[in-house]
Structures are given as C-alpha cells and as structure tokens.
Amino acid sequence: MTSTLSEDRYFEPARRDLARRLYDTVKHLPLICPHGHVDPAMLAAPHYDYGSPVDLLIIPDHYIFRMLYSHGIALEALGIPRLDGQPVEQDHRRIWQVVADHWHLFRGTPTGIWIRDELATVFGIDEKLTSASAQRIYDQIAEKLAQPEFQPRALFERFNIEVLATTDPATSTLEHHRALRESGWPGRVIPTFRPDAVVNLDTEGWRDQIARLSEITGIDIHDYRSYLAAIQERRVYFKSMGATATDHSAVEASTERLSDAEAEAILSRALRGAASAEDARRFTAHMLNEMARMSAEDGLVMQLHIGALRNHNPRIFARFGRDKGADIPVATEYTRALKSLLDDVGNHPNVTIILFTLDETTYSRELAPLAGHYPALRLGPPWWFFDSLYGMRRFFEAVVANGGIYNTAGFNDDTRAYPSIPVRHDVWRRASADWLAGLVQRHIVDEADALEMIHALAYGLAKEAYRLNG
C-alpha cells in the first residue's frame, strides 16, 4: 500500500536527514508489544467479525469519545452501550458522520495522528477525514475489514509483531490463549497477570471475585494463607501459559508491609464484607510488597500503573460504567511511597519493576533518580495522557539526563485499538529518532552510539526488560 503521508513526518526539519537515517534502521524491526489491552478472543477466533468501522474504531476508544463528549455530544449518540439497556444510536454510518463532523477537535492530538496514519498505512486510505469524505471512508474501511488479509492473524503477521501480551484478570481461564496455542498458528500471544480485582478490596463485587478465584483454583479461600496460595497458584498457571509479567494499578504508589496478623485481620473483615476504605488502602499497599516478593521467586516482571483516579464523573459511571474517558490523573509521590517495597526487593537481582506514572513532574524528580540507583527498577514509556509526541519528548528530556535510556523499558503501545498498534510504534520510533538526531547534532552522542540507542529504544529494551528473550 502506498501513502501520501510524508516519510519525514514528526521529525524536526533541521535534523530531518539524520533522524531519517536513524529511523530507517529500525522501521522494519519486529514489534515488541509487552503491555496492551487487545482482546485475545480476536486472535483466537479462526474467523473474526470486526463488526462495523464504528465497532472497531470508535466504540472501544475512550480517547475519541471523551473528546466528543467534552464538546457536548452525548455518549448515546456515539453508540456507547448503557448499563440500563436503554437504546443508543444504532446507525453506525450516522455515528461515523458525527465523528467526522467534529474531527477538527483532534487537530494536534495523538488520536488525530494515530487515526490518520492508521487509515493511510493500515487501510490504504489517504483521503482526509472530513464531513464530506466521511461516508466514502466508512465504505473503504468496511470493505477492507471483510477481506481475509485484514483478519486479526493476517494483520499480526503484516504488522510484524514478535510478541503481543494481553492483560488478563487473575481469575481468567485464559481459554483464548489456550485455543491460540492449540491452533498451531505460530504468533506469540501471551497473557499478563493482573490481580487488581482480587487485591483491591474496594473493587465492586470483590467477594464474587474471591469466590471465582476459589473456584478456579480449587482452593477454599477463607484466610490470608489460602488467599495467598490461590494467587500463587494462578501466577504459576499464567507463567505456564507464557506470561512474563504481572500488572498492578493503584491511585497511590503507597507500599507497606503489614504483619501477618494485620493482613489476616483486614482480609477477614473483607471476606465478611466489613472492610473499611482505610483497610482497602493499606491492604493494596501491602499486597504490592507481597507481589514483589512473589516476583522475586517466580521472576515475573512487575508493572505498576499509578495515579489514575477512576470514574471521576458519577453520572457517566452510573449510566455507562468504567473506562468511559472519565479517569483523571492525580499528583503522585514515589520517593517515600515506594520505600517499603524497595527496602524489600529494590536490590534483588531477580526482580524487575516497571513504573508508569501519570504525573510527569516525577520523571526527573523521583523516578529517574530511583531507577538510576535501584537495580530492580525500570521506567515505562509515557503513559496514556502523555503518549503524544510532546509527551515523548518531555520524557526523553526529563528522564535520560538523569538515568540514561538503559533504565527505561522501551516502548509499549498499551492499546485496545488493535489496528493502531503499528502506528503507535511508528510514532515512538520516529520520536526517538528525532530526539537522538538532536543529541548527535549537538555532539552529545556520536552517530555510532545513536544507532545503538535507536535499536534499544525501538526494540531491545522492551524485550529485555520484559524478559521476552526466553
């Protein structure tokens, strides 16, 4: 497929040639996707039906519908399903038209360039998305999606994905991963162990989750010891299914070590539905330590995603549920908060903890200084609200002067928008090349070093940090 997109996009003109030279050495490298939210069912299905372009590109993408909502477009008008089953817009051509009519809102945003680049490089559509072109583009996408070469496994191969990690609840049977393994298709798709719903006591339906965990492990969870045993059992299972990492989400980075008696007491209250908010907070902080201890034993890389206050808008939450674009970052403290965890495992040779933040001020003040000292720490790439060209530049400028690139974990796309995967890696590779070209131009590194650095940023660091060589 050809594209009229500039081959020099995202490079500063003054260093275009050099950036291009660096970029060209990595643009065809396989994609390492160690963290994301692609549905494994998509790849497990022998034949997958994407639904309409809106089903694929709009309804699952909170980046898109949150922006439209901020300009007064009801989520119902965008086809977002209501929890109460009340009708929402079903005419997907009409939804697509609304999106196109407001596409100017995305000028200069990551979503704006991801969708443009995706239409061009994945779907071969070079026309600009406007009110006038909307229906033509809809037709073209729909037509492509029906073709065999757009089936998920075909795209996986075309995208040149070397490994794709999904994110899976602790109670998942991983049946899609099993089906994939049994299918004989050679694509490497691995699960990630995400125990938030059984660890964070204030999750809605936490006790149901525990019941499910008991059931799936065959361990009767009635106390702290059996609770830990069940989690441990699941880690073993995930690892056997190819997992190399766990993932943990929390509003704060607090870590703390409770005594066994305290942990037992809190869990006991939780099991009878009597845990307080403070119990939940302390138990989460304690379990981060406990999970790190397990990582020291089983070698699973531990990801920490810190700092999102979930479901900020109660009306949206009541009507549409979670992940509807209403999670908002908060200021986060790491230096003191992570101390308990790092006292335990920060010097441990078998532990890798990858930190993600929604507070950019901590890059240079706390995270790079911590990662530049503790062997166990690596920094994840700019996350969520910061996965823009400017966000990446700020990350490079703030992190690297402290800790270099080798205490980072390279890139991950963190997306649930499957066809956007190559585009997101491409933006990162271009941003990296542009930044490195700037270092070369100013004689901070030489070109030979920059060539090794671009390879590390584009490929090597993620593979190594997530232990994907095995």
Next chain:
Amino acid sequence: MTSTLSEDRYFEPARRDLARRLYDTVKHLPLICPHGHVDPAMLAAPHYDYGSPVDLLIIPDHYIFRMLYSHGIALEALGIPRLDGQPVEQDHRRIWQVVADHWHLFRGTPTGIWIRDELATVFGIDEKLTSASAQRIYDQIAEKLAQPEFQPRALFERFNIEVLATTDPATSTLEHHRALRESGWPGRVIPTFRPDAVVNLDTEGWRDQIARLSEITGIDIHDYRSYLAAIQERRVYFKSMGATATDHSAVEASTERLSDAEAEAILSRALRGAASAEDARRFTAHMLNEMARMSAEDGLVMQLHIGALRNHNPRIFARFGRDKGADIPVATEYTRALKSLLDDVGNHPNVTIILFTLDETTYSRELAPLAGHYPALRLGPPWWFFDSLYGMRRFFEAVVANGGIYNTAGFNDDTRAYPSIPVRHDVWRRASADWLAGLVQRHIVDEADALEMIHALAYGLAKEAYRLNG
C-alpha cells in the same frame, strides 16, 4: 507609525516563513478582551488625563516595580503611594530614570518585550530604553499622551478592540459602564461580576462589604437566603449591563456543598464577626458551587483564578497594601478539589467554567484531562507568571496533546496596562503562529488546519467561550 522592530520577532528561524504566513492571516483581526483590569473610568471620561508616563506605565504595573524592588530599590523611590500618607518620590522624571537605569533587569522577560513593543508600535518610539535615552523617551511619551489620538477611546478604536471586559466588584454601581452606554460611543465595554469581597469571609472589611451590598440591592442581608438573594440580584444587574461572565479567585480549588443549615450557621457567625479561618475556607468552597448553580440558570460564564497566596510580604502589605507584587503562587490540586463542583454542573449544557492556574504542572496532569472530558470546562490561557513566550509554548505543548485547542478559551490579556493590550495579543498571536508552524513542519497538522487553528486561537475561541457573540 513605522517601527524597526523585526516583523518576524518571536518566530523560530527554521519555521519563520510559515509562521509569518499564519500570523499574517490574523494580525489584523479585532481584539477580543474578555478578561482584564482596565479602569472603566478611563473610557467613560469624555477627556481623560493620563498624568505622566510614570503614572501610566510604572506606578500601576506591579510586574515592573516588583522586579526593581527585588534589586533593592524602595517602592517609595518609584512613587508607589504609602498607606500612611508619608511622602514618596514625586519627581516622575527621576523615577523614569531609575527605571531606565535598571532596565537590563528585564532582559528576556515578558515585561521587557511588552514595553519595547509598546513604545515602538503604540508610541512610535524605536529608540532602546537606556540610561542615556530615558529622558528623550519620557518626553516623547508625554507628548503623545497629550494628543487627541491617544485618548482612551481613540486608542480603543486604533487597537481594533471588538469587546473589552473590565473586572468589577459585586457592589459596584457600574456607573462608568452606564456613562459609557449613555455616551453614544459605540465601543463595547462590559463589566465582569467579581464577588470575591462579599464571598470570601476573610476579606478585610467583609462586613462593610455586606453592608454595601445590602444598600445597593435594597435587600436586608441578615441570613443565608437574603445573602443569596442579594448576590442574585447583582448578577441580574451585571448581566443587564452587558456582563457575560463572573470571576472568582481563591488560593485553593476546593469546592464543597454545605447543607443549607451549615451555610446558614457559617454566614451567621460571619455576620457577627465570629467566623473562623476554617469557616472562611469552607464557605468559599461552598459558594463556588453555589455560583456555578447560578451560572447554570443565568448563563454567565464562570472564571476561576486559583493558586495565588496573596500579600506574602507583611512589610510591603502594611506599608503599601494589596497588589504590590508580593502575591506568590502555590501548588494546586484540581482533580479531587473540583469534584464537588463538577458533580453538580460538570455535565450541564448551559455551564461554562474557565479555569486559570498558577501551577503549570496541572496543565497536562489535571486540567487538560478534565477539560477533555467535562463539557462545562475550558482552560484559560497562561496566566500572570506564565504569560511569557516560553510559558505559552509550555501551555501549548502540555495542554494540546491532551485536549486539543478547542477545550481552551483562547487568549485574554488580563492587564491593567491599557496601552499594552495590542502588544499582548500580538505576542500571543505570534506564539500561536510559531507553534502551529512547528506542527505543520512536522506534518502533525496540515496548513489548511493550521489556518483554522490560528483563527480560533487569535479570535474565535475567546469569543465563543465567553459567549460574546450575542
């Protein structure tokens, strides 16, 4: 008037031509001035006497005298009046000389370029301000100020101001606005309702303010209900005089909904002079919600200016009073603090809240994510300590990647220095053009989009956000 100022000032050389092309499409657009501190008396007077150049340019400008003070020059030596009536320097030529002798202090600062550009483009003075040129320049300014074409209304027309909003206390009679309306002069000058002095219980003389509010509304304020009624009455009056917005200032962004009984109890304590600091804090937080509720009804746009710790220097405050360059920003939290307000009106179709911050770290972490979700929120431009070229660039780079430009409220000059108005808009327009040129060069947006964006930033967004189309 001609000027030897570079027509390409403030553009990066590498994108100069493109920036210039964008800028040229907006440089002559009318000025939208929806927030500022120009004295309406200036425009209401049939003939206005500016006093000396120092009266106009130095004595009211805390940006200037705070810098000089920081280098050991007493405010008395700059003619700043003392509260106790003790003599201060009266020789304005001498004051002007002191300023010129220290003009190097302003190198690289916004004040440095505002004054230079203002002398050149408003007064036609291209000579550099130095010790040697000081008196010549003083003469030239004085001469101009005496000319009819430098009268405030003539400048208003020459500046091509489409609308100018002043900021007025809730108890103002708005007599100057009334005089202006009755004068037959067609310039649009509108008030803004700023109720801080009657809302913030810890204002010096709050009870006097309430007495004044009772008097002007004819409502005997003796309880919470009559207090709200008086405020409501004033909003109606301001709106009838053309106001489209209110303005609220607070150290913290805290919002909270008190029960009527609590509000009543606090107000009652305040009315008898017995409110505590905590009462004041909670009442301010509550009244922000209350004002937002009123905005939902009357459609006045609500501005929040958050984060200045006022009167940090007690010696300066005791000797010279407020607004003497001793207000200092503090770190501010919005995500949790605004939740109560947003729970109430964040999804309301009739509410627009424009947020200003003195904590740049919140641009990308809290404000853009909030504005990129809630229909009621817009972000004001870089405020006060951040109204520099670099401050504008950081604003663009931090805000837009999250929420695009269309969740901002464009520009406002926020100045009490009347002749600096066109210069401040010009700096913003140039900074916008420069930044957009960078987006075009890197193929993030195309030039057609950039042309629409520069128009929005220079003109359209402010007009729309402040509901000035009516």
Next chain:
Amino acid sequence: MTSTLSEDRYFEPARRDLARRLYDTVKHLPLICPHGHVDPAMLAAPHYDYGSPVDLLIIPDHYIFRMLYSHGIALEALGIPRLDGQPVEQDHRRIWQVVADHWHLFRGTPTGIWIRDELATVFGIDEKLTSASAQRIYDQIAEKLAQPEFQPRALFERFNIEVLATTDPATSTLEHHRALRESGWPGRVIPTFRPDAVVNLDTEGWRDQIARLSEITGIDIHDYRSYLAAIQERRVYFKSMGATATDHSAVEASTERLSDAEAEAILSRALRGAASAEDARRFTAHMLNEMARMSAEDGLVMQLHIGALRNHNPRIFARFGRDKGADIPVATEYTRALKSLLDDVGNHPNVTIILFTLDETTYSRELAPLAGHYPALRLGPPWWFFDSLYGMRRFFEAVVANGGIYNTAGFNDDTRAYPSIPVRHDVWRRASADWLAGLVQRHIVDEADALEMIHALAYGLAKEAYRLNG
C-alpha cells in the same frame, strides 16, 4: 593540547554561529567556583598523590557508581570501601575495565559528556572510552597524573580558577586552608561554613559533634545561649579565613521561629539524647531563621540546598555509608515554608540567600516569583540531578521569564571531581550561549544585551551574589 571535540558542541545548529560568537567572548574568563566539594588537602599538599585513575575519577563519583549499581554491578566490584572493612576490588585496572564495558549506560547523560570532555580537554585523550580502549586510556591518565603540570595547583592555574570555595563542617580547624595561606601560593581557596552536623539534631553522633564544637571554640555548650555563641564564634573564624558564605541542607524548606524557651527546651532534650524527630524538624527550621539573622549581621551569604531524602537505600547505607548515590529528591514546597524566614530577613539589605532545589516544578511556580520580589533572594543554578544540558535549558526557560537572569546566582560546579571543574563551567557557558542565541534569533533581546548577559551568566553573577569582589 588539541582535541577533536567539536568546537560547536551543545549548540543548536540553527543558531550555531551566533551561539559561538557569544561563547567565544566568555570561554577564557576566569572560573568562579563559589560552591563545591573539592578537598582542600589536595591543594594544601606541596606534592599531592592522586592515586590511580580510579581513585581520582571513579571511587569518589557517585554519579558514576550509582548508574553502574543500577545495572547490577556491586559497589564492591567498583572498589567502594565497605564500612565493615571487608575486602573490595583492589585491582584498579579491572575496575576501570568494568566501567568502560558499561560506558554505554552514560550515553546522553551529563556524566557521559563530562568524562569525554575532561579526557579530551584536560588529559588530551581523544579516543572514545570503550572496552577496547579502556586500558590504553587508563595508561594515559596515569601517566599524566604523575606529571608536575597535573599537580592540583598547576591545574588550578591552568583551569584559570579565580576563586574556589570548599565546603567545610562547622567544627573544621580549616588547617588545610591555613596551610594554603601560609604556603605563599597565590591561588584563592576559601572555606564555606556548613553547620548541618551541629544543627540537625538527628545527625548520627550529633552529641559528639557538639563536644567537638565545645572543644574547638573553648565554649562549654550546655544551653541554647552557649550553643549559639559557639556557632557565632565559628562563623567569625570562617570569615577570618576568607569564607563569604554558609551552606545549609534540609529535606524540607520549613522555616519557623521558636521562642527562646522552646529552642532551649528542645536543645536541652537533645543534649541529653532525648530529642524526638519532631524536635529535630522544628529545631532545623528554627535554626535556618537564626542563621539568617546571623547573616544579616556578619554578611555571610546563606545557601539553602533543599529537597534530598538522604540514604534512601538502607542496605547501601549500612554497608557503605553516606553519599553513595542513594539520595533521592522529594517534592518541595517553598511559598509557605520560607515565609517565616522571609518575614524576618527577606527585605534586609545585607542578606543574600541562595536557593537550590531538587524540584524543578518550583522554578516557575515558587522560586522565580519569590526571587523576583524579595531583595534577599537569589536562585542557584540547576543542582545535582538537573545539571544537564536539558536541565539548564529548563531552568532558563522556567526561571527567566519570571525573574530574569539577574535574580540568579550564575553557575557553580558543586563537584568533588576536581579535574571536571573546567568542563562543567564550559557546559554551562555553552548552554547559556545557546539559550541566549535563541533569544537573539527571535528578537527577544538584541545581541548587545546578549553579550552582557553571557558575561553575567558565565562570571559576573556568581561573583556578585557570593560577594567575592572583596
């Protein structure tokens, strides 16, 4: 010595010629080194033995060994001595090889460019440090160190150091400074009074320090009055030995004025070993005020280094002690915290306080606004984790728009790595020239102003702020 290093290193290509022109006017100016950690014994010795290249360049440099440690290299393998006297690597060639084998970790970091520039410009070694070149380079360094022209005093003269301040505990006899004075060598090396160990009650061995202070002053410290008298006595002595400044370190910027009775009570508890953590915190805060009061009397410039949480890693601290790369910054508040201090001396004509921060968010939000108002305040250059090219750029962009360059204290190298001194100044001078060239290109300042500004940044401001003209 010649070097193949680019003469245009660290300049943006688009403004290279202009930056070079500015830089060339200051590159040969003498070095003002008003704050650092060079051992005065090095200069006092008639003949100084540096030991091996590793003794000079690796073992004292926590920037280097913290990075290697973060990648799993034990500090023992780098020759860092253990507190328990257990053996560590003694083969310095082997240590050097390990460093070179991991030199890629420093790509893009300040350490990477300091060492490269130092090898080239101080040692005349242009070869790149790699595994292959390691031993050759080791030989070359060792050979140079044995030459008379590499003796500390010879380097001092070659480096063109006009004045070098060391940092010395309050209880120091300053015998090396005395020896230097008596030697007849004309180099100006002055002490700095750093009383942390006698002021911060939670210092290990605080009571031993007090005993030492009693001994050296001949004042029996048994109450608050005698404690202050002893400190005062030492200030007089340091000043007599050439000191122009004091230096104070604290985790927080808190300042507070205790009553004499409170101060007495806390000190009394401390003297009998019964002070609490809260006592220590409040006493430190109080003593900052007290020291400022003494500065108002004796004119010693007061440096505040705020925001490092020391010894974050208990294993490293237990095994190797302090200053082993495990100090981590924390978020810091200044606006409220410094209020007590500034209420006391902020307007005092005889006081200069130079603030250093490890929280870059405070540059524009708190520090520049404070320094742009209070006559007593100046801002120190980017410190420690921020002394990189990007850190300097952020400093310029955040600080100067608020307060200009004239409220800064210019540069200081803050190093214990003696041969890196000229390189660090050179990086600052180049970064300054590059930034100023950007201002000139965009017509923010003219070239004549930029020439004065580069001189101030490179030389004048440090000399003036630290009162080194005397």
